[in-house]
Amino acid sequence: MKxxxxxxxxxxxxxxxxxxxxxxxxxxxxxxxxxxxxxxAMALRLAQxxxxxxxxxxxxxxxxxTDGGELVIGACARHAAFERPVIAGPLGILLAAVVQHIxxxxxxxxxxxxxxxxxxxxASEWCLVAATLGAxxxxxxxxxxxxxxxxxFFQGMMATALEPDEMLVETxxxxxxxxxxxxxxxxxxxxxDFAIAMALAxxxxxxxxxxxxxxxxxxxxxxxxxxxxxxxxxxxxxxxGTAAFAAAAEAAALAVEPIEENAxxxxxxxxxVRAVVGxxxxxxxxxx
Amino acid sequence: xxxxxxxxxxxxxxQYPLRVEPRRTLADTLRDQCGLTGxxxxxxxxxxxxxxxxxxDEPVRSCLMFAxxxxxxxxxxxxxxxxxxxxxxxxxxxxxxxxxxxxxxTPGFLMxxxxxxxxxxxxxxxxxxxxxxxxLCRCTGYQNIVKxxxxxxxxxxAQTAGR
Numbered sequence: 181m182k183x184x185x186x187x188x189x190x191x192x193x194x195x196x197x198x199x200x201x202x203x204x205x206x207x208x209x210x211x212x213x214x215x216x217x218x219x220x221a222m223a224l225r226l227a228q229x230x231x232x233x234x235x236x237x238x239x240x241x242x243x244x245x246t247d248g249g250e251l252v253i254g255a256c257a258r259h260a261a262f263e264r265p266v267i268a269g270p271l272g273i274l275l276a277a278v279v280q281h282i283x284x285x286x287x288x289x290x291x292x293x294x295x296x297x298x299x300x301x302x303a304s305e306w307c308l309v310a311a312t313l314g315a316x317x318x319x320x321x322x323x324x325x326x327x328x329x330x331x332x333f334f335q336g337m338m339a340t341a342l343e344p345d346e347m348l349v350e351t352x353x354x355x356x357x358x359x360x361x362x363x364x365x366x367x368x369x370x371x372x373d374f375a376i377a378m379a380l381a382x383x384x385x386x387x388x389x390x391x392x393x394x395x396x397x398x399x400x401x402x403x404x405x406x407x408x409x410x411x412x413x414x415x416x417x418x419x420x421g422t423a424a425f426a427a428a429a430e431a432a433a434l435a436v437e438p439i440e441e442n443a444x445x446x447x448x449x450x451x452x453v454r455a456v457v458g459x460x461x462x463x464x465x466x467x468x
Numbered sequence: 469x470x471x472x473x474x475x476x477x478x479x480x481x482x483q484y485p486l487r488v489e490p491r492r493t494l495a496d497t498l499r500d501q502c503g504l505t506g507x508x509x510x511x512x513x514x515x516x517x518x519x520x521x522x523x524x525d526e527p528v529r530s531c532l533m534f535a536x537x538x539x540x541x542x543x544x545x546x547x548x549x550x551x552x553x554x555x556x557x558x559x560x561x562x563x564x565x566x567x568x569x570x571x572x573x574t575p576g577f578l579m580x581x582x583x584x585x586x587x588x589x590x591x592x593x594x595x596x597x598x599x600x601x602x603x604l605c606r607c608t609g610y611q612n613i614v615k616x617x618x619x620x621x622x623x624x625x626a627q628t629a630g631r
Contacts, residue, residue, distance in 0.1 A: 290529070
């Protein structure tokens with residue numbers, strides 16, 4: 181249970197970090213931020229990077245701020261930073277509700293939002309948020325900066341569009357409208373465990389009280405979290421309430437393709453998806 | 469291949485100049501190189517919480533942090549809680565409330581709770597239970613740990629008010 185050998189790099193600036201990453205990426209170099217997923221993987225020898233580029237010493241990377249219509253989350257912003265709403269309005273409240281489901285307090289003090297995004301665990305709450313809201317990930321390397329929009333960033337279990345020499349420097353979440361309703365629900369056996377299934381739902385109402393702009397995302401079921409178009413179609417134009425929510429939950433349960441090969445387990449996952457989507461929508465209804 | 473690095477760790481206000489391999493965790497370094505064996509190593513992959521220490525006053529798993537990452541930060545371990553012979557209110561409350569049996573998890577719980585109470589002295593019951601759910605105890609069933617931390621919180625608040 182001891183990590184293998186690696187060389188340690190502690191850059192003080194972003195430029196220095198991407199330069200080092202550029203030289204060590206080909207030799208199995210990895211970025212370490214909070215390390216709350218990477219270090220256990222190293223202890224179990226599931227990961228044995230030859231180089232670690234530690235970005236914790238770079239000033240300013242923990243910033244969380246709004247820029248135009250986006251919430252910008254810096255590479256070293258810790259999970260714990262979201263326990264109180266980081267901005268006024270539905271998005272800050274949503275993130276504060278979601279963060280309570282991420283592991284435990286001493287993990288949240290250290291682990292980072294962007295680390296979760298780059299790690300891309302199928303059961304990551306932040307990845308579900310990024311997928312459902314349509315986040316923009318900003319990657320940097322010695323070759324320059326680029327934005328990668330989701331969908332398109334997550335590419336299956338623990339796989340992303342990031343190149344080995346690219347560092348995720350920020351995640352940009354679109355702000356939610358002041359009248360947006362949102363709800364999140366996660367099912368697991370014990371608080372803090374990896375989710376068995378989870379759902380995030382947001383929508384707005386038009387002047388006639390009918391659902392517009394529905395977003396329904398499901399995580400921990402497929403290789404990557406994603407929006408479920410069939411569930412959103414079941415909501416669009418409907419009055420919020422039991423009938424529409426049940427239809428959307430059923431559509432989601434049918435649309436997902438659980439990674440479990442065992443048919444019984446896959447069926448169980450679909451049942452849980454039905455439940456968490458329904459509960460997320462009920463929470464969304466009560467959120468305004 | 470040896471790629472040892474020279475670092476200085478500040479633990480409980482004392483400076484420890486050390487030579488460590490980067491792969492060495494803070495937990496192992498505290499125990500083996502600083503001689504501070506109060507911090508226990510349990511699962512060594514961040515699940516059990518027995519190695520919890522404070523880094524810049526935040527509770528962290530010291531098995532999930534490398535010693536080289538802790539250089540330049542203020543580390544507090546269970547050895548720093550008592551003031552000479554006088555136990556920290558939380559330590560006394562653990563004794564008074566029978567919040568330990570075998571004691572293996574106790575240093576981790578103490579540092580977890582100290583970090584949480586210093587940050588939020590008026591912590592509510594639900595939040596306290598959520599915080600304490602971070603660590604594992606196989607003896608007590610947790611109720612007495614919750615009771616002890618509540619009792620200590622009261623006393624710590626009274627002490628602060630009396631100052």
